[in-house]
Amino acid sequence: MSARRAAWAYLSQVAQGPCAPLVELVEAVGPEEAARAVRGAALPEALSTRTQARRHIDSADRDLDMIGRLGGRLLTPDDEDWPAWRLLAFDGLDSRRERESAPPLALWVLGERPLTELTERAVAVVGTRAASGYGEHVTGQFVDDLAGRGWTVVSGGAYGIDGAAHRAALAAGGATVAVLACGVDRAYPAGHARLLREIAGEGAVVSEYAPGTTPARHRFLARNRLVAALADAVLVVEAGARSGARNTATWASRLGRPVLAVPGPVTSASSVGCHRMIREGEALLASRSADVVEVAGPVGVGGEDGGPVRPLDGLSAKAALVYEALPASGSVGLPELAESSGVPVESVRGALPVLELAGLVGSDGTGWFRRG
Amino acid sequence: MSARRAAWAYLSQVAQGPCAPLVELVEAVGPEEAARAVRGAALPEALSTRTQARRHIDSADRDLDMIGRLGGRLLTPDDEDWPAWRLLAFDGLDSRRERESAPPLALWVLGERPLTELTERAVAVVGTRAASGYGEHVTGQFVDDLAGRGWTVVSGGAYGIDGAAHRAALAAGGATVAVLACGVDRAYPAGHARLLREIAGEGAVVSEYAPGTTPARHRFLARNRLVAALADAVLVVEAGARSGARNTATWASRLGRPVLAVPGPVTSASSVGCHRMIREGEALLASRSADVVEVAGPVGVGGEDGGPVRPLDGLSAKAALVYEALPASGSVGLPELAESSGVPVESVRGALPVLELAGLVGSDGTGWFRRG
Structure with a gap:
């Protein structure tokens, strides 16, 4: 295990989520020098405040050992499959105003396929945990189609629409990526332990939180930005009046990703959020997978039968x-x-x-x- | 029966639907002089062509007698309750390009309440004849709310959504207006004979076609423009891929009336047209009656609890x-x-x-x- 790798692991554990000044420090002086500065508290005040409470936690060896035993790895900007072009979208945001407007420092990953390859053509499919039978059915239809066309399905691993999306992607033999709001060593929700193992087997389970981190409300919000960032578009299948899916949709808009929402019966509480997003122009109406491909696909790939792929496809x-x-x-x-x-x-x-x-x-x- | 009234009846029977040059002629010289000119074929060519085939049909006495026996009347621009301000919307259209872009010459009406009063605050609620249980249920919910707030429900008297809209308005003790594509002496569809009588009892059954006129495809399209014209907004509850409701919506847009569509399950063929209209920006998404009131209500009347009515409310x-x-x-x-x-x-x-x-x-x- 290299000292540089251990420095990344240490910094990830200390940062515990989005931390723009730390990302900048690492970019400027590299992870080892940055780790030394954090440990010694030789830092500008903004960063000192953000790291003070956790800089004594040096579980890098244990964390890297843990991720190794799980068959995973720590993915950093040093690595070839660091999804740099996906994260460029954060450049336009002001991370001084809002903590979550920063790219991740590093990502803990379960799954063998390179993340850049997995997310080359990806759609985020998200929605309420309180999914209706209709919502689960429709999720299956969209995902079956999208997976069949080679799209990776990114979601949050939660109950309801998220789970239905991952399961449908696996059933269609497609790739899927779950982005967690806790360490990838934690199966959260517990009932999805087996599903998450299957996702890691065919795609990836990803988190910016170091092993051992427990889920917390603000981590779900930070996680949502990565779901949006790792995809070409966000499809909300069902969302109640206060669904977290709307937060993912907001992130998508800020990151320049198109947002689509599936309508449903106006009598269904699980479609209220989707209808509101469509009515207020926050989402396009999607009634079939072709609607998603049309806006998510790179220029020339939309429509029913695809088209020539241009050299700039997939670039931010x-x-x-x-x-x-x-x-x-x-x-x-x-x-x-x-x-x-x-x-x-x-x-x-x-x-x-x-x-x-x-x-x-x-x-x-x-x-x-x-x-x- | 005055000679002037008989002239209107004669002209309506001859015109058989929208006929801009005849409307202009009547505006210029009055109905009696216009009737004389039509009878004698002393006309400019455009109008001569349009009236040649039917100018010999002089059933005015019989038609006025018939409408009288049905308890109805012939409504003309001579009458106080001629809905002139509703029909002003046709002024902006080019009736030389398209026959239907003309206001009606006159209207045959069953029902005692003045049409101006009935349509003072009106929403057209239309949709497919092949309504689903969901569509009929949702129609009932919207109409019950709208009728309760004092809105008249205008529709086409057809099976499916139209019928559900009229019935729900009657059930709520509200006013409703059916615009037919045939003479008001014809119960069309036959299965709605009783419903149409009830509509006439509480509101109005209206047609620009003289008694005896049978329904025909082009008359449905011409009728749709009057459904849109007599309302402040058009709500499409369900529409298949080729539903006539979309034609009503197009008329609404041309006449400056807002169009709304209700979403439904993406798995339902009866919602395909609604979803397309919403996706393509032809309709706003409506998930509850307040959405309709918000765009249909005159300035200051939108929202949950109404507001002061201004003198210009209801003007074109x-x-x-x-x-x-x-x-x-x-x-x-x-x-x-x-x-x-x-x-x-x-x-x-x-x-x-x-x-x-x-x-x-x-x-x-x-x-x-x-x-x-």
Whole structure:
């Protein structure tokens, strides 16, 4: 186990959820230096306050051992399958105003397939725990179709619509990802212990919370942002008047992901939230899977029978803007690229490695150029 | 029976549905002169063509006798309860392009209450003949609420949602108006003979077709425009993929009436049309009667508990524009009023008598002035 890996694990355990200043510190000095600074409380005040209560907890070895024994791993920005381009969507948010507006520091993952691959084409299917028979049935129909078309189904692993979505994806032989609001060593809810094992077997069970973390209300809200971030669109199948699904939908909108909601009988309390979202323009009405594919699919993939896949498919809007701003020939520097793309320079800096990894850009001594 | 009344009856029987040039001719020379011209074929070609086949049918006496024996009457622009302000909405449409874009020449009515009073606050509730149990149930809920709040329910008298809407209005002790695509002497559909009698008893059964006219496909489409015109909003409860309710909704949009649709299970064929209208922005989603009242009610009447009624409530948009364009003191002529209101001079000419009737304007030797 490398010292760097242990530093990531330590920081994840201390941060316990979204913590923008810590993400920034790690970006600036690397995880080991950041871990040293947190341990020694040699920190700016904002970060000191956020880490003070937990910086003494050094369970990195135990946590990494635990995730290893579960057959899982700690996924960090060091890793090739870190879903960097999915998390670029957080760049536009102001994490000083709201804690959850930060990308995760690292992710604890059960499941062998690379997360980037799993979430390459993904739809979040979420909804109330108090699902009706109608809601479970309709979830099955949508997911069966979507899984059959190769879409991964992301959800929260909860009872009700979430569980129905995961189960239908597994039944269709599709991939599915559960994002938890507790450590992945915890089976929550307990009744889904076996389902979560099956999800890990065919897809992934993911959490930004270190092993041992118990579920808590604010963690569900933070978790919802990752459900939205890891998908191309969010489909709410059923939501009551106060369903958490609406929170996931709000995150989706903030992260630039389309939101859809399935209507149901107006006599059903489980559809009240969906109807409200549709009426108020927060969600598009989805009555069949093609409606989802139409807005979730990259340009040219919508409709019934798919279409040619373009090189920019799957890129975040910002990365696509950066790519489009590159001249047809010659190379340009970072400041020019920020100016011509209209994307902030820090985001351009974040997008370029992603584009490079995708084989779309290259760099030389003077700047960045377009490939192919 | 006056000669003028007989002329109206004759013209209605000859026109057999929307006929803009005949409406214009009557406006210009009056019904008796128009009837003489039609009989003698002393007409411009457009009108000659439209009346040639039927100008020999002079059943006016018999038709007026028939409507009298049924306890009904022929309602014309001569009458005080002619719903002039409802029909002003046709002013903006181009009746040369499309026959149905004309107001009715006259209306045959069963029922004693003045039509203007009946349609003062009215919602059209329409939908598929192939209604589901859900659709009939939901129709009952909406209509019970709307009738309880004093809204008249306008519909087409058909099986399915229409019938459920009329029945629920009657059951709630509310007023209801059925607009037929055949003569009001015909009970169509036959199974609704008794229902139509009850509607006439508490509200009105209305048609622009003279007694004896049989239903035909194009008459249903023409009828739909009157359903929309006589209401403040159109609510589609259930509509299949090819439901005629969508045609009523299209008329509503063209006439400036808001359209709402009730969602239902996505597994139900009877809700496909509603979902499509909502998804494509042709209809607002309605899950309860308050949603309807919110958009149908005049300014200040929306919401749960109503509010003060303003003098302009119930006026067409054009009439309101004309009224607003009148100076606070002094009078102005027709051309100035057209210019300052932005409303075409012919429409201003149509709106002024309505405003006068409502006690909102008066005229003197030099022009029109604002009252109160």
